[in-house]
Amino acid sequence: MTTASIPVTNRRRRQPTKLRRAVRRNLTAYGFLCGALICFAFFSWYPMVRQVILSFQKTNFVDAPEWVGLKNFRTVFSDPAFAPAWINTAMFTLLALLCGYVIPFITAIVLNELRHARAYLRFVVYLPVMLPPAVGVLLFQWFYNPDYGLFNQVLSFFHLPGLQWLNSSGTALISLVIVSTWMNMGSGTLIYLAALQTIPSELYEAAELDGAGLFKRIRHITIPQTKLILLVMLLLQIVATMQVFIEPYLLTGGGPENSTVTVVYLMYQYAFNFGSLNAGNALGLMLMLVLMVFSAIYLRISRDNTV
Amino acid sequence: MSNAIVTPGRSAQSPLTPGGEERGGGRQRRPRKPINTQFRTAVSPHQLNTTHGRIIYWIVLVITVVSFTAAFVFPLYWMITGAMKSTEELNAIPPTFLPTHFSLDGYRQAWDLLELGRLLGNTALYAGGAWLLTLAFDVSAAYALSKLRPVLGKVVLALMLATLMIPPLVIMLPAYLTVKDVPFFHWDLLNTPWAIWLPAAANGFNVFLLKRFFDSIPRELLEAAEIDGASPGRILWSVVMPISRPILGVVSILTVVNVWRDFVWPLLVLPDSDKMSISIGIASLSSQMPQNVLVASLVIASIPTIVVFFIFQRHIMAGLTAGSLKG
Numbered sequence: 001m002t003t004a005s006i007p008v009t010n011r012r013r014r015q016p017t018k019l020r021r022a023v024r025r026n027l028t029a030y031g032f033l034c035g036a037l038i039c040f041a042f043f044s045w046y047p048m049v050r051q052v053i054l055s056f057q058k059t060n061f062v063d064a065p066e067w068v069g070l071k072n073f074r075t076v077f078s079d080p081a082f083a084p085a086w087i088n089t090a091m092f093t094l095l096a097l098l099c100g101y102v103i104p105f106i107t108a109i110v111l112n113e114l115r116h117a118r119a120y121l122r123f124v125v126y127l128p129v130m131l132p133p134a135v136g137v138l139l140f141q142w143f144y145n146p147d148y149g150l151f152n153q154v155l156s157f158f159h160l161p162g163l164q165w166l167n168s169s170g171t172a173l174i175s176l177v178i179v180s181t182w183m184n185m186g187s188g189t190l191i192y193l194a195a196l197q198t199i200p201s202e203l204y205e206a207a208e209l210d211g212a213g214l215f216k217r218i219r220h221i222t223i224p225q226t227k228l229i230l231l232v233m234l235l236l237q238i239v240a241t242m243q244v245f246i247e248p249y250l251l252t253g254g255g256p257e258n259s260t261v262t263v264v265y266l267m268y269q270y271a272f273n274f275g276s277l278n279a280g281n282a283l284g285l286m287l288m289l290v291l292m293v294f295s296a297i298y299l300r301i302s303r304d305n306t307v
Numbered sequence: 308m309s310n311a312i313v314t315p316g317r318s319a320q321s322p323l324t325p326g327g328e329e330r331g332g333g334r335q336r337r338p339r340k341p342i343n344t345q346f347r348t349a350v351s352p353h354q355l356n357t358t359h360g361r362i363i364y365w366i367v368l369v370i371t372v373v374s375f376t377a378a379f380v381f382p383l384y385w386m387i388t389g390a391m392k393s394t395e396e397l398n399a400i401p402p403t404f405l406p407t408h409f410s411l412d413g414y415r416q417a418w419d420l421l422e423l424g425r426l427l428g429n430t431a432l433y434a435g436g437a438w439l440l441t442l443a444f445d446v447s448a449a450y451a452l453s454k455l456r457p458v459l460g461k462v463v464l465a466l467m468l469a470t471l472m473i474p475p476l477v478i479m480l481p482a483y484l485t486v487k488d489v490p491f492f493h494w495d496l497l498n499t500p501w502a503i504w505l506p507a508a509a510n511g512f513n514v515f516l517l518k519r520f521f522d523s524i525p526r527e528l529l530e531a532a533e534i535d536g537a538s539p540g541r542i543l544w545s546v547v548m549p550i551s552r553p554i555l556g557v558v559s560i561l562t563v564v565n566v567w568r569d570f571v572w573p574l575l576v577l578p579d580s581d582k583m584s585i586s587i588g589i590a591s592l593s594s595q596m597p598q599n600v601l602v603a604s605l606v607i608a609s610i611p612t613i614v615v616f617f618i619f620q621r622h623i624m625a626g627l628t629a630g631s632l633k634g
Contacts, residue, residue, distance in 0.1 A: 025455055025457070026455075026457045026458055028451075028455060028539050029451040029452075029455035029456070029457030029460070030451070030457055031451075032447040032448060032450060032451035032455065032539070032540075032543075033447070033448050033451045033452070033457070033463065035440075035443060035444035035447065035448070035508070036444040036445055036447070036448035036467070036508065036509070036514065037448070037463070039444060039505050039506070039508040039509040040466070040467055040470065040509045040511075042485055042489060042490070042505065042509075043482055043485060043486075043505055043506040043509045044470045044478075044482075044506075044509045044511075045466065045470070046481075046485060046490065047478040047481035047482040047484075047485055048470075048473055048478055048481075050481035050484070050485070051477075051478050051480070051481045054480070054481060054484075061488075109349070110367065110371055111371070112348050112349075113348050113349065113350050113364075113367070114364075114367070114368055114371065115364075116368055117368065117371075117372050120372070121371065121372065121375050122624075123620065124375050124376065124379045124380055125375060125379060126616070126623075126624070127379050127380070127383065127613070127616070128379060128382075130564070130609075130612045130613055130615070130616040130623075131568075131609045131612060131613070132567065132568045132570070132585070132586045132608055132609065132612060133568060133570055133586070134570050134586035134587070134589060134590045134608075135586070135589075135605045135608050135609045138589065138590065138593055138601065138605055139382060139386055139602075139605055141593075142389070142598060142601070142602060143382070143385075147398070148397055148398045148399075148400070148402075148598075150382075150385055150402075153400065153401065153402050156400070156401075157401065182378070182379075182382075187627055190624055190627055190628065191627060191628055194628040196348070201347030201348075204347055204348065204349060204351070205347060208351050214349060214350060214351075217349045218349050221349070222349055239474060240474075243474055243476045243477065245476065245571055246570050246571065250590055250593075264476055264477075267479075267480065268479075271480050271483075272575075277480060277484075280480050281480055281481065284477055284478065284479075284480055284481075287477050288473060288477045288478070291473070291474060291477060292472055292473065295471070295472035295473070296472065299471075299472065
């Protein structure tokens, strides 16, 4: 009995200090957290919620906001640029993946085989990524100039007819894809290269002993070994390229004939040029939902595979 | 390391080039130096060092170096020299490979006409403030979440990481409205540096990187400091921060470079031409400038980031792979 009562009194005596210590620890912790919490709350969490709210409202910031149901979505749907915006965004994403996903991977495989000039090649491929995007885009605007741009000069050097590049609805979108690939392929290349360097060499040796040729080794060892990073990069790139804005904004203004209007660009137009912020919100909400699907898959994959 | 011993290439090669290094000293004609096969990759080291393999290797190497230079260095060369050419020379067909007159007039005009000094100063202010604020807020938040473990800490972390799922561009309109009229305070932050600084600190990725690093710091180290009577703030400053220098470097560079390169957000929140960042300033005036002046301004605008890249190449590439490999 006595042995049992001692710990009880002990615990009772200790409890207030323990509780006080816990309270103090929590207060300190939230003191440390408060700066970040305020920033997140105002500039991340609240805008997300507000995106949803504003999509169903009509606001002019003078009168009280009015709930309008799906009217904003109907406005956006009936816009002649709505379908082109989504189609162009999808096309841009697809083309940007064809270029910006396959080329970096092949480049990385080649770089991984090279034993010379590695530092130079790695440095050079990442240079465009370091340029401010506006610089890269405006540089290509000059290159694309049909009269005196670099590209048509190179074509005429080889006695090929010049192209209209950004001025023709047939080539405008692909021109944007080229800029975007040039500016962004460096990061993909270096990430794949890092992944390739983690492949254990025993695997290649074993495959070689089994008589697998170079391409078989790439197909059965390199690709399966980098499958996870390939998948992750695919999703990240889809999310990144679907938000294409700066290229159409600076190069084409969505033209010619809506051939380069994209979802984010249209959203910007609604808010700042068409004076219909809520329609822009409705469009943003749609894009947000689409991108969240890809992000969710991405998070799922990266959580399942990294403990 | 074990490759060096067991690589078939080495063993097959050794009778042909018997220890080039050992007796290399006074020899006149060395046999061809074998291509380094220390790291085993898809191409077998044995094949690589056959005559056939060497020829292919050197062809691929030359093609890669030439095409990389053409694709990534030549545009920059064209940009730097293009700014030195006159408008007539820029329009000339065929183009001149080198400017006929070496002159920096294009650069001087760009500096004066676009007021690049002010634009660069603005951008430095935005990047510097965002850096300080991000370090202050995100480091202390990650420290609290990792080491102090408050009630609901897991929920807070999950909410912060959830922001990674929604790209900032998608919520740019409501974020813009928030900056225009901050709830409760009713401040208008448009055209103030706070419009860049505060949202930059709300970076889930930084919190994630920092917390992951802090988690790896052994508890005993902090407990020892606690027993010595150090307060949590003191522990963060004197124990955690010095150990975390590598990750702080990565976060710093990511933050500064991101703010420097950002386009859409400053386009929305800094419409005043006196307050513009360098990208926006150049873009807004691009259509009114002669081509050579515009190109000169592009060169000047890219110098800071390229210099940063030269200096911090290692950190930047480390940050790139650290972030993406683990998601």
